[in-house]
Amino acid sequence: MGLMESNFRILVADDEKGIRDLLSDLLKDYFDVDTVDRGDTVLDRLKKVGHEILILDLRLPGMSGLDVLKRIFEDKIKVAVVVITASNDVETAITSMKLGAYDYLVKPFDTDKLMVVLKNIVEKLELESELSRLREQLGEGFRFRNIIGKSPGMQKIFSTLEKVIDTDSTVLIIGESGTGKEIIAKAVHYNSNRKQYPFRSIDCSTIPRDLIGSELFGHEKGAFTGAISRKIGKFEIASRGTLFLDEIGNLSIDLQAKLLRVLQEKEFERIGGNELIKVNTRIVTASNRDLREMVRENSFREDLYYRLNVVPVYLPPLKDRHEDIPLFIDHFLDKYNGEFGREVNLDLKARLYLSNYSWPGNVRQLENVIKRLILLSTQRVVSLEDVTSVLEFEEIGMAARRAETAGPPPAPSGSLISEGVKTIEEMEREHLEKTLKHFNYNISITARALDISRKTMHNKLKKYNIVIRRTAAMEENAGAAVEGAGHQPDHRPQQAGRHST
Ligand SMILES: Nc1ncnc2c1ncn2[C@@H]1O[C@H](COP(=O)(O)OP(=O)(O)OP(=O)(O)O)[C@@H](O)[C@H]1O
Ligand SMILES: [Mg+2]
Numbered sequence: 001m002g003l004m005e006s007n008f009r010i011l012v013a014d015d016e017k018g019i020r021d022l023l024s025d026l027l028k029d030y031f032d033v034d035t036v037d038r039g040d041t042v043l044d045r046l047k048k049v050g051h052e053i054l055i056l057d058l059r060l061p062g063m064s065g066l067d068v069l070k071r072i073f074e075d076k077i078k079v080a081v082v083v084i085t086a087s088n089d090v091e092t093a094i095t096s097m098k099l100g101a102y103d104y105l106v107k108p109f110d111t112d113k114l115m116v117v118l119k120n121i122v123e124k125l126e127l128e129s130e131l132s133r134l135r136e137q138l139g140e141g142f143r144f145r146n147i148i149g150k151s152p153g154m155q156k157i158f159s160t161l162e163k164v165i166d167t168d169s170t171v172l173i174i175g176e177s178g179t180g181k182e183i184i185a186k187a188v189h190y191n192s193n194r195k196q197y198p199f200r201s202i203d204c205s206t207i208p209r210d211l212i213g214s215e216l217f218g219h220e221k222g223a224f225t226g227a228i229s230r231k232i233g234k235f236e237i238a239s240r241g242t243l244f245l246d247e248i249g250n251l252s253i254d255l256q257a258k259l260l261r262v263l264q265e266k267e268f269e270r271i272g273g274n275e276l277i278k279v280n281t282r283i284v285t286a287s288n289r290d291l292r293e294m295v296r297e298n299s300f301r302e303d304l305y306y307r308l309n310v311v312p313v314y315l316p317p318l319k320d321r322h323e324d325i326p327l328f329i330d331h332f333l334d335k336y337n338g339e340f341g342r343e344v345n346l347d348l349k350a351r352l353y354l355s356n357y358s359w360p361g362n363v364r365q366l367e368n369v370i371k372r373l374i375l376l377s378t379q380r381v382v383s384l385e386d387v388t389s390v391l392e393f394e395e396i397g398m399a400a401r402r403a404e405t406a407g408p409p410p411a412p413s414g415s416l417i418s419e420g421v422k423t424i425e426e427m428e429r430e431h432l433e434k435t436l437k438h439f440n441y442n443i444s445i446t447a448r449a450l451d452i453s454r455k456t457m458h459n460k461l462k463k464y465n466i467v468i469r470r471t472a473a474m475e476e477n478a479g480a481a482v483e484g485a486g487h488q489p490d491h492r493p494q495q496a497g498r499h500s501t
Contacts, residue, residue, distance in 0.1 A: 039063030151321035175315030178364030197241030223272020
């Protein structure tokens with residue numbers, strides 16, 4: 001009859017023993033056959049075993065066949081269903097087709113007919129698995145495979161990018177801190193036909209403004225004091241590849257003009273040079289500030305804005321893509337369990353709590369929380385209390401975490417806490433430094449802002465070895481300094497803080 005032996009599993013659900021025996025006998029050479037005699041056991045069995053095919057009598061004790069079908073449909077169980085009905089019940093048979101049954105047979109049925117139906121199903125299943133194998137081989141549907149996002153917001157991004165990926169079009173990524181701007185920028189490059197050429201990035205918010213120009217365009221030897229040799233800029237290095245300009249809103253007005261010119265003319269001169277360098281660099285930019293607002297305020301060039309905003313990609317805050325949070329949780333559990341050789345998991349309450357949290361620091365914060373939970377947990381299963389305490393800890397350490405890029409703090413000796421996790425003291429020190437900087441190293445004001453006495457403040461400065469030496473500029477900035485005349489100013493931020501190790 002042409003049916004080859006297959007690896008597929010069939011479940012026969014019928015209350016009549018005669019039929020179960022008959023079908024088992026008939027099908028056992030071609031399939032793995034399993035039987036149940038009640039409707040209310042079908043779903044459990046399907047979920048447990050994962051049969052590919054179900055032969056379902058509609059009249060069953062416990063739960064009717066139609067209800068079983070409904071549940072299969074609702075629970076999105078992937079199984080091809082062949083329905084068997086009594087001869088007077090064709091209406092129901094049609095209803096069951098609407099509920100997603102593959103085919104139906106009327107009792108008493110001809111076994112040859114059943115075999116034809118099954119053969120069709122087997123062909124369909126084989127075709128499906130072949131297609132998915134092919135798709136995998138071709139890499140289709142896997143373009144953004146390392147990027148998580150089944151939420152509508154992310155799906156929209158994928159379909160936008162899919163359309164423009166192989167063009168030279170600029171892409172502007174807008175999103176709050178930690179929403180994944182950089183990972184999207186990289187995906188644009190590594191999924192495009194530029195992927196064999198370099199990807200480079202410049203974060204315009206961390207590089208000193210007067211250095212951004214030479215980072216971008218390079219310079220000739222002697223172009224300015226300190227330019228002791230020729231430097232090739234990232235625009236040139238990433239020619240034929242992609243240059244990612246992060247926090248583009250921080251670019252000075254004159255560099256905005258130069259960038260615009262390069263985008264229009266595809267050529268430029270290195271700083272201090274007169275050779276025209278031709279480039280074909282794709283530009284991807286990102287900003288967590290609203291550039292339109294900046295255009296309105298005249299701090300960002302309108303013409304440049306339109307040049308950059310050809311393909312806008314808006315990354316929603318994590319709290320607006322709830323569907324993705326469970327995926328992120330599992331993704332980061334996998335990642336850090338792997339990294340740390342652990343097998344930590346979260347219990348249900350902990351998961352629910354994380355799923356409903358507001359995530360002001362977005363994906364980056366979620367990633368940090370999972371990492372911390374794995375590092376800190378002594379048990380395999382993390383509970384709600386562990387989660388809330390890490391989140392509290394997180395909130396205290398917000399400021400400290402921002403400084404994390406400066407490298408992990410030294411782990412306190414004898415501590416069981418692995419490196420990468422900040423101690424309360426570490427965070428206090430960093431918070432202190434940050435606040436001091438904010439108040440221009442004015443000790444009185446800083447102490448008042450932190451709601452501690454000056455004495456306590458001085459003790460802490462001593463404890464953390466923070467030395468402040470005052471410069472003339474600071475004196476000026478501080479204006480009529482609040483510092484008492486008797487105080488001997490130690491000052492000037494001797495790189496306010498990190499003890500020289
Ligand atoms: N959709 C995603 N799938 C997988 N990982 C993600 C996703 N979005 C963000 N991440 C991870 O979250 C972290 C933060 O992402 P990324 O650095 O790209 O964000 P960002 O918007 O550039 O943040 P910031 O504004 O702080 O620079 C990274 O470790 C990144 O790998
Ligand atoms: Mg970033």
